[in-house]
Amino acid sequence: MRAGELALWRGRLEEFAAEVFAPLARCDQRVKGWLYLRGLLLEGRRKSMQPMAERLGVDHQGLQQFMTSSTWPVEDAEPHRPPYGGLGPRLLPRYRTRPVSxxxxxxxxxxxxxxxxxxxxxxxxxxxxxxxxxxxxxxxxxxxxxxxxxxxxxxxxxxxxxxxxxxxxxxxxxxxxxxxxxxxxxxxKSRWRIEHDYRELKTRLGLDHFEGRSYTGWHRHVTLASAAHLFLTEQRALPKAQARA
Incomplete structure (x- = not known):
């Protein structure tokens, strides 16, 4: 946006910035926030702090301090609930921004x-x-x-x-x-460990060998197979026993 075009929107931008930066405690923070918005809106190939500061005619270190080290209040995001028009099902809450991958x-x-x-x-x-x-x-x-x-x-x-x-x-x-x-x-990164344990449970401890029809029986079989696997795991963690003379 050119400077002249942005000047026509100055009043709206100031109202928007006042609402957006209202949670900021200090007045100088709110001013820097407004300046940063202007820098992003103005024309320019780069929208990093130093080029924006040059276009705005301000010290880029002030913008940098505002963006990187000043304290901003942190609030949980809240969904926007669209107004109900009275016809059809009520609209569910949704976030204003689109999902990204x-x-x-x-x-x-x-x-x-x-x-x-x-x-x-x-x-x-x-x-x-x-x-x-x-x-x-x-x-x-x-x-x-x-x-x-x-x-x-x-x-x-x-x-x-x-x-x-x-x-x-x-x-x-x-x-x-x-x-x-x-x-x-x-x-x-423990997926490899999980896959190894599952393979051992199936091939060595018969996790999938239960042939009954009741849930209780299957559940107990799986529980005991898991207990057996726990025992093997604990044994591996112990120091090796000394061999007999």
């Missing part, structure tokens, strides 16, 4: 938003890679909102190795928000 989420965050995580020791060396960890709300065709209509936050995990142009693997997890990154990745 996992890939879009991670690419928008950028590889720089990630970190290198070592999740376990391998047979030859420690196993590590670069991961981007984000908190997202799942959309899909049948999201599972809470009673108030909000969709809970979940973990989006993306493995993005150094030699790759984009992520190569994705995981979704409902583990707690305060879980350490190492534990989160270790659990995400």
């Amino acid at each position: 996992l890939r879009e989420h991670v690419l928008a965050a950028g590889r720089g938003a990630g970190r290198s995580v070592t999740w376990r020791k391998g047979s030859k060396a420690a196993m590590s890679s670069h991961f981007v960890l984000l908190r997202v709300r799942l959309a899909g065709r049948r999201p599972k909102p809470a009673a108030d209509g909000t969709i809970p936050l979940t973990w989006l995990i993306a493995q993005w190795p150094e030699n790759e142009a984009e992520p190569v693997k994705y995981w979704i997890s409902n583990l707690p928000a305060d879980i350490p990154a190492k534990d989160l990745i270790r659990l995400a």
Whole structure:
């Protein structure tokens, strides 16, 4: 948008910015927020802080401090409930923004938003890679909102190795928000362990060998097969017994 065109919208932009930045405690934060909106709306090939500051005629360090280190209040997202017109079924709550793919989420965050995580020791060396960890709300065709209509936050995990142009693997997890990154990745990467245990349960411990017709019998069979597997797992964790002389 050209400067002249933006000037015609100045009043509306100021009202919009006043509503958007009302939760910010300080007046200078609200002013910087308004300036940043203007910089994004104005014409320009780059919308990073320094070029925008030059177009706005302000110090880019002020914008940078506002965006990277000043304290912003954090509030939970709330769904928008469209007004009911009185005819037909009531509209369900929905979020104003369109859903985007996992890939879009991670690419928008950028590889720089990630970190290198070592999740376990391998047979030859420690196993590590670069991961981007984000908190997202799942959309899909049948999201599972809470009673108030909000969709809970979940973990989006993306493995993005150094030699790759984009992520190569994705995981979704409902583990707690305060879980350490190492534990989160270790659990995400434990699929091989789960597959190994399941194969052992079936081939060695007869998990699928039950031939009865009752749920109770099947349930107890599966329970005891799992108990047997637990026992084997505990034995492997013990130090090897000394051989007899």
